[in-house]
Each structure stands twice: as structure tokens, then as C-alpha cells.
Amino acid sequence: MSSPGAGSAPLNVVLGVGGGIAAYKACELLRLFTESGHRVRVVPTAAALKFVGAPTWEALSGQPVSTEVWEHVHEVPHVRIGKSADLVVIAPATANVLAKAAAGIADDLLTNTLLTARCPVVFAPAMHTEMWQHPATVDNVATLRRRGAIVLDPAVGRLTGADTGPGRLPDPSAIFAAATRVLRRGPGAADLTGVRVLVTAGGTREAIDPVRFIGNRSSGKQGYAIARAAVARGASVTLVAANTALPDPAGVTLERVESTAQLREAVLRHAAGADIVVMAAAPADFRPAAYADQKIKKAAGEPVPVITLAENPDIAAELGAAKRPGQILVTFAAETATGATALEYARGKMTRKRADLSVLNEVGGGRGFGTDDNTVTILDAAGGVRNLERAAKEDVADALLDAARGLTVH
Template sequence: MSSTPPQVLLGVSGGIAAYKSAELLRRLTESGHAVRVLPTEAALEFVGAATFEALSGQPVASGVFSDVPSVQHVRLGKEADLVVVAPATADLMARLAHGRSDDLLTAALLTARCPMLLAPAMHTEMWEHPATRDNVALLRSRGTVVLEPASGRLTGKDTGPGRLPDPAEIFEFSHLLLERADALPRDLEGRHVVVSAGGTREPLDPVRYLGNRSSGRQGYAIARVAAQRGARVTLVAGHTAELADPAAVHVVHAPTAREMQVAMHEAATDADAVVMAAAVADFRPVDLAENKIKKGGGEVPPLRLAENPDILAGLVRERPAGQVVVGFAAETGDETGGPLHHGREKLRRKGSDLLVVNAVGDGKAFEVSDNAGWLLGADGGEQEIPNGSKALLASRLWDAVRARL
């Protein structure tokens, strides 16, 4: 991205989820984006213009006859680096699919030539209606990114698919498209992928455990990107930093290494690709105390450890024909070699098709929003992945997996 703030058009159409666009707007502006909000008249029935103006620092208009001399309906779309519409109602997507431009938002959408991201929100019946599905397919065929919605509580007592994805997730995809415009092709449709994420916790007593610093953010980003590239995704999650379940992803919780081993092997039986991004504890306590271990008496109780199963190696051994298996290696380097050296050795030992090597320590990889590393292939290929968002690394990883499917 350039040194000037990215110019983002945030379209808001008329659905109850419009109130969540204020949080998305806050995230965009606080991260340095210059945002102009274009609500529909219906959206202004849910959220007032004053809210959008206060959060964006920009004027808000919905009609094509606002500020006529500046030709806003053409200028705003042409100047944008990214267009995001959240929520995108069935009506808005129908109008865009068929080229209507009867308000400022749809006119700007027709003039924009930058990446465009639509985050649908509507009742399940509307999302699943053949007319909506045809409009979504048409928009995607033209290069528009239409996110899969989340499942959950809708208006009233209804639940099901059609819920607006979490604003944090929409923000992550918005940032990703500014980093890489072609990061979300629909090239994994019809595929089942399994991803593990987070760290495992091996209990020592009712209040203590052995674990690690993994937040789960990289694994969650891998699952999110796969789902929005069309895959059916199973996410096996260990301990994570209270991350929200990704939209359109089936989440299985497995807090310990042995639980994760069972869950991964069950999910992988029919998977086209398996990504082992979780940070699994190498050891677990042999003895689990029924009560909290007390200190005192001057003696430190001994801690006996047993080795945990090697989940990645087991997945490689038992994989069905054609399945692509990806591992992760968090390395610090030592007197025998650097992180890349140890990554190459791990790839040789594990036998996976691909291995992502991350250099960790000094604020790298763990508990941060960005990541970098190397992507190693069993065929000898090596690709350096420059520092960027974890979603960007995920998109590069799925490119490599897709090439091997």
C-alpha cells in the first residue's frame, strides 16, 4: 500500500445489521484508512447520518443530487482503493447485479474499478432463495468478493445462515484485499479442508497446565480464508485468545493434545487438505493432581512428563491418496542453524507436502496480528513469505495447496 491513506468507500444498506457497520467504520478509521460512508435511504432508518459523520469525519449523503458540481456518483467510485458494503442486503445485491444506479451508493459501485467486498446479511430464506443465489453467482463471476454469511441469531427468534459476519472479520478481509486484490478467488469450492489452531493445554492440577503462547490467530485466518474461497471447513481449535468462530466454518474444540489428535483424525478422513497450524504441547504431566498443588515445606514436588503424540506425523502416515498435508514449524534457531535450517529438517522428518516455517521470539509470530516466514515444499520448492497480515499468509498458503490438489 502507498504512504497515503487508503481510500475506502463503506456502503451501508438497509437491514437491522446496519448498526454493526459503525464498529467496522471505527476499525477502518483507527487503522489509518480514509473512509467515506455511503448509506442507502433505508440504512439511515436504522443508523443516523450523524453517527457515520462523527466516526468518519466525512460528510454523508445518499442521493445522486447531493453536491452535484463535484459529480460524486462518479468521482467517489473512481477514487476508491476499496469498496466494502456491510451489510449487503438481498435488494442491494440484486440492484448491483443488474446494473441499477438509483442512489449514490449503487452509482458509485458501478464506477468503482477497485476490489469490492460485499458482506451479506438477511434472513436464511432470503439468502437461500434462487434469485439471491443467482445474483451472488453473477457478482462473483465478475470478480466481486461476496462473503459467506455467518450462522446465528437473526431478527426476532430466527436462527440460521444469513447473519452478518463479525465486524472484526470483515475488517480482516478488507485489509487483506488492500494487501492483495486477488486473495479470495472461489477456487476451493467442492473441497473439504481441515485446519487446527491455537495451543493445547495439558492439565497439571485443577488450576494449572502446561501450554504455550499460541493465540490461534494464524490458524483462524487460514480457516476464514479457506471458507471464503469456497471450501467446506472444519476448524479444530485448541486454546485460543477468545477468538470468535469464523463465518461459515464448523468449529470443533479440542483443548488437549490427545483430544486434538482424535478430532483431527476423525475430521481428516474425507478431507482434501489438512493444515496442522496448532501449537501442540510436546509433553504432558504424567500425574494429574486431584487438588491444587500447594507450596510449602521447602520441597518442590517432582514433575514427571510424558511425550504427547506427533499429530502431524500421524496424519501424514494415515492420509488417503491425493490428500495434501501442511505442517507448521515455529523455530528460533541455535548453534546448529537458523529457523530455515531447522524447518528443512522438520519437513524431511514429518513427510508433509508443505511446511510453513515461522521465526519466533522478539515479538514475532505469537500473539501478534502479522506474520512472515517461508513456505517449503516436499518437492524442494522454497518461497519466502514477506511480513504481512496473517490472512495474507493464509492466502499464499491456499495458493500452494490449490496448486497441489
């Protein structure tokens, strides 16, 4: 299943809207779907209409809006809407909607639609922290995920009133990106349900003084693409991001770091509970041996300061040495060498770090860093080689997860 484009029919998306204050954000999500060429039917709950009225949804979607199965009965909407859907997205998914969906309750048009849908279903929860963390909600989310639904973890941030914490609806653009990935994969999208994935992304910075640092050109785009793809496939994803300017992906647990030492501390803390560890970040190999507390000044006639470097720890090698049975370690090798030489370098790194998969990323000449596509070779410990020529980073992400999934023993 692919997104609509030139010469292809639009796909049917059901946008379910729960009765929470974040319902107004679903208007932006609806706009993103319609402007992408999809046909969207909005199915709100009766409580949702207390926040955003039916005329708004009808005007934005061009489709009729109802909440009850008793309206337009001759069309059998409680069956037809779900059966004709290519994707169902519930945003915001309140604690009440999640509970009804988990229990199979069908007391309005939205919950009937959920029972009749045979397409991928994405829930974007939004509620107060206490409600999200309540054991009943935790159990309901686990049940829905076990059945193959994609339940995004909510964002952390300002809620209603002065409250702050996990429970905020992710940004509509992030929900749209996650839903698009699910829509692209179609039925069977949640093939990583129950799998815990740790992804690193971005480039570390090693401070010279309060102003300057040693860094690299990594944008984090490939790591973020892997995190988004894993979420869209049902995985529980932790993303450790170093110095990126990218928007937060929906549904991940995000931790930001700056230096290689901070990256190492975060990765070692999260890796013990991960089934797949993808080291897509670019940690600096070296750091200044000494940090200057004050900005290093340039003075006429004075010699140029000499910066002595010290070697940073090899995080991937530490993970490989501590890898537990069944855990999959994926490393990246960014090389300016080409052909057989680059392949030899990547294979050697994979062996030294005891990785299960290695992604050879030939960089330079407009390739790799900061672009939306990548030229990579995926190597496995058994000697397998798969080349991906100028593939979108989203496609590289899915290819890599396919390879990792093939090695994972559930």
C-alpha cells in the same frame, strides 16, 4: 496498493449500508476507516436511512450522503463514485442487496456504484438465518464469489428478538481487518475464490487434573493471520482454534477445541473437504497417561507426584497418509535449534509427514510465540527454500498462501 501512512495519499473507500438492523454497527466500521486515514463515502440504501439517518453518516464521514442517482446529477455520482473507489465494503449486506448485486440490478445509487466499481468489493452479510440459508441467497453468494467479490460468512450469534444462529454481522473490527487485507492486495485480491482452506491455530492443553494442564506458548496469532489472509483472498475458510484469546476473524467457520484429541477429531472431520490444510496449531506431543478426577494435593512430607506421559497421535502424519491427489498439506516446525540443524529437522518432519510445504519457525529469544512478527523459512517438497526475516505474521501468511496456491491445481 498499500494503506495510507506518512507521505501517502488517503485511499477512497465506499461504505455501502444495507437496510438491516445491524446498520448501526457500520458507524463503528466507518470510524475505523476514517481514523486509519482513508477517505470514506457512505452510500446507504433508502431502507438503511430508516435505521441510521443521513446526518449521522455525513457527520462521521465528512462527505455528503445520498441514496438516489437523481441527486447532484451534474456530478454523475452513479458513475464517479464507483470508478474512483479503491475499495467498496457493503456492511450490512442484506439479502436484498446481495440479490440485486448478483442480478446486476441498478435501481439506486448503491447498486449503480457496484456496477461501475472496478476495485475489490467486500460484502459483510447480515440477516436472519432462514434468509442466509435460503437457496436463492446461497446462489447469489456463489455468483458474487465466482465473479471475484469477497463475501464474508456471517457470524453465529444473537439476532433480532430471541433468534440465534448464523446471520449476525461480524464485529466491525473484524470486518475492518478483513477489508484492510483486501485493500492491501488491491485488484485481483480474490485469487483463492473457490478454494477451501482449513487452518489450525493455538496450543492444545492436556489435562492433569481439573485444575492443571500441560500446554505450550502458542498464541494462535500466526494461524489467525493465515485464516484472515485466506478469507481476504476469497477462500472458504474453516479455522480450528485451540485455547486462544484472539477475537474471531470475520468470514471464517470457527470451531474451538482444547486438547490434542479434540483437535484431531475436528481436523480429520474437516480435512476431507479441504483443498489446502494448514497445520499452524501447536498440539502437545505428550499427555498425562492418567487423569486425576480430583485436584492433586501437595502434602508435607509426602513424595512429589510423578506424572507419567503418553504420546499423542501425530495429526499431520495422519493427514499426509490420507492426503488425496491435489490436496496441499502445510506443516509447521517450531524449533529452538538454529541454522542448518533447524533446517534439517524441518525437512525431516516434512518428509515423514508427507507434507507439501513446511514452515520452519525458529522460536525463543523473543521470536515466534506471542509476537506480531515472525522469522520463518518456507520449505517445499521439491527442495525450495524461502527465508522471511522478521516479517509481520500477516506477510508470512500471504507468502505461505502464495506458495500453496502455486502448488494447487484448480
